[in-house]
Amino acid sequence: MATTTAQARTVLERFPAGGPHGSWPAEEYAAAQRAQGTQAQVVMDLPTDQFLVVTETTTQ
Secondary structure (H helix, E strand, C coil), rough: CCCCCCEEEEEEEEEEEECCCCCHHHHHHHHHHCCCCCCCCEEEECHHHHHHHHEEEEEE
């Protein structure tokens, strides 16, 4: 019997792309999550013009 594992992303937080110059709130939030042991990364959602902090989740 074969099983399939799919990768899904969970959005932890959203940040507008037009933040203050020199400020990276999405990266700072992701770094804080990683410091707590969560595998967080920042991706850009072009349709909504937002940075998303996401983590991978495994579903079966």
